[in-house]
Amino acid sequence: MHLNFGKNVQLTPKKSYLPANEQEVLEILDRHRGQRIRVIGRLHSWSRIIETDDVLLDLRNLNQVEPSTEGGAPSVRVGAGCQIKHLLTELQIKRLWTLPSVGFITEQTIAGAISTGTHGSGKHSLSHYVMSVRIARYDTASGKAVIQEVTGGVALQALRCSLGCLGVIVNVQMQCRNAYRVEESFHEYNLISEVSATEEANPLQQFYLVPWRWTYFVQHRREVNTPSSTLLFIYQWYRFLFLDIGLHLAILFAIRVLRWRWFIRIMTSQIIPIFVIRDWRVVGPSNAQMVMEHELFRHIELELFVQKSKLDAALEYLQKVLKVAGGADVRKDDQVFRSQIAQIGMTDALKKISGTYCHHYPICIRKILVDDTLVSMASPSRRDLDSTIDEETSFRFANEHWYSITLSNFEMKKHRREFECVCEFLSRSMSKLFGMRPHWGKLCMLTSTELRDMYPRFLEFRQICREYDPESVFRNRWAEELLTNEKQ
Ligand SMILES: Cc1cc2nc3c(=O)[nH]c(=O)nc-3n(C[C@H](O)[C@H](O)[C@H](O)COP(=O)(O)OP(=O)(O)OC[C@H]3O[C@@H](n4cnc5c(N)ncnc54)[C@H](O)[C@@H]3O)c2cc1C
Structure with missing residues (x-):
């Protein structure tokens, strides 16, 4: 059994492997044809995205780092299981380079980080900087495991943030830049x-x-x-x-x-x-x-993404909900808040969390530029996509960047329930009021239907998943629910 960083998700694979190279990855895939296969990075996700109960692959031995200036610009080919901290050190030592963006911590693997749209502040998420991906999957004609390199098109946009659903990423080529x-x-x-x-x-x-x-x-x-x-x-x-x-x-x-x-x-x-x-x-x-030691103390996190034009209202709303959860009755004199909650039919849900939870940690807010991906949290909104049709609107809305709002909770596991209920309330109400999207790798409490509706290019993503994995073997149960057609 494996536990994630937050100890809130258990993985119970029947078989686990630590392949040493791409050839061994292919052999494992051939041996387990027809079974469900998931890959893990460093299990720094808090969501069901990491659940595995059949075959598990840990690619930590695929960690080679090869910087190059092929095509004139600095880039690096990096093994999927390489931790970001190792990648940064190698880039610094070998070329005095770095990555265009990093998150709070550098413990994650490069494939794990891009698969959930991991980001830092002021730049795009790491997924955006992916130039090509080598992926192991089953050849549709022969059924044999093969490695394919994807260098462009909509498939690359899907692979930049693939939620682990397109196959086994074995190597990634990333943009780099001079150290700064x-x-x-x-x-x-x-x-x-x-x-x-x-x-x-x-x-x-x-x-x-x-x-x-x-x-x-x-x-x-x-x-x-x-x-x-x-x-x-x-x-x-x-x-x-x-x-x-x-x-x-x-x-x-x-x-x-x-x-x-x-x-x-x-x-x-x-x-x-x-x-x-x-x-x-x-x-x-x-x-x-740009990096902190945020992994030193075990905790769980909710992170919600909102576009710039709605940030102020979203923060004001968040404060009110946290005050209510902490025992204050802001509803009495705040007509706007009361009607916001009533408008989305969540008055009773708010009553349930009222007075149950006192938030204890600074709430971090970071800016993320719009990603060239299909389903990373900072991928274009419907309005961004529509805006390309209309010149005027395009000028106003295209590439309206995103802000993420992170709530961390350091309570013992047995006392987390109240925080989780507040997170569920915030996720649902803020998605309805402000179009907020939850981080794929953090507490993700919405239904598959709610999640799908947030991404205007979700259908394209699902289509690529079907092409790359027609038998759905690279999905866990959570991904299966997300990618299925059924309404919940
Ligand atoms: C303390 C802490 C701080 C964090 N800070 C940030 C932050 O600043 N910004 C941010 O955006 N996020 C942050 N996160 C979230 C974290 O970056 C993501 O959850 C990330 O996905 C974890 O990477 P991992 O290597 O542990 O992958 P895992 O959590 O193990 O896996 C994540 C996903 O990637 C898939 N995957 C992994 N490897 C492969 C592969 N080779 N092929 C195909 N699929 C693969 C898995 O199947 C899974 O779906 C933080 C998490 C923690 C615990």
Whole structure:
């Protein structure tokens, strides 16, 4: 049995394999023809996307890194099971290169990360930068396992974020770029409009809505040509000791030991902000500045994606729901909120979560540019696609970028139920009100029908899945539900 990072999903495969190379992958596929096959990366997903109960492949031994300038631009061919941290180190050592984007952490494998649309802040998701994919699957005519390289077209758009459903990815070619430096500093703002005003000057920034204080801490970030700061080393230790470790220990003490709501509120709104040093500008290599040690403490996450034009309203709504969940009755005097909830028929559902859960962790918000994919969370919305028809609309809406809103929960497994109910409420209500999409790799609580409806190119994705895997052997039960025609 395997458990994922969050210990909320169990995998119970009948057979597990650690192939050493592409040839062994093909032999395993031939041996298990007709059985269900799933591949795992580092199990850093929290959703049912990783469930496996038949044949499991772990490609950690396929981790070769081959940088090249074939075609004039820097790129890398990387084995599917290579962890991003290993890839970044190899690129740095061999060519002084890096990836165009990285997420909070670098523990994931490259194939696992692209398969769920993993992203960082201020750029596209990693999937967008995939140039070609080598994939093992069954040849439709002979039924034998074969490897195919996909370099373009709609198939590549599907493979860039394939949810593990098109076959076994064995190798990926990714765009690279020269290593660069990032200037970072923290500032606090009261209003989202103030945060948005700083975005142009700091395209890589991400920000945090602090629960019970309801202000925004912005991690301003921008690419610079200046050398690394002399105090970089001290800054890195500060970030590690106070933010990566100290902040988390304080929160764990509040939610796991004391469990007093009033203390959790004081901890998040008054105590933790004291340790965030404002206006200290520090320049350092992007690989260090953009990544955190977010994997040190076990937790689960919900991440919802909304387009820029709806971000402000979505954040305002989120605050109200969290206040209600935390015991406040904002419904009484807030006519807008009351009618929003009534309009989507969720008044009773809101009552059920009211007073059940006190949120304890800063809510992270990141910008993601529109991806050239079929179903990654930052893929074009219906409005983006329609906009190409109409010149005027196209100018206004095409490539309206996305923002992701992440809620993390560090409670013990037995106390997570209330958070999960709040997540379900938020996912359903915010998808109805603001067209929000949940991250494929994080808590994903919507039905297959709801998920399918969010992606205007879902039918094309399903068609490619059928072409590449007509027998549906690369799907688990969750993927089968998602890709089936039946209405739920
Ligand atoms: C602490 C933490 C921080 C995180 N931070 C971020 C973040 O900043 N941004 C973000 O977007 N996400 C983030 N995530 C989510 C994470 O990036 C994704 O869930 C990612 O998919 C996990 O990668 P993995 O290698 O562990 O793959 P797994 O979780 O093991 O697998 C994910 C999917 O990929 C498929 N897959 C894996 N390898 C292959 C292959 N070779 N061929 C075909 N399919 C394959 C699997 O079948 C599965 O469907 C975070 C997760 C954690 C635990």
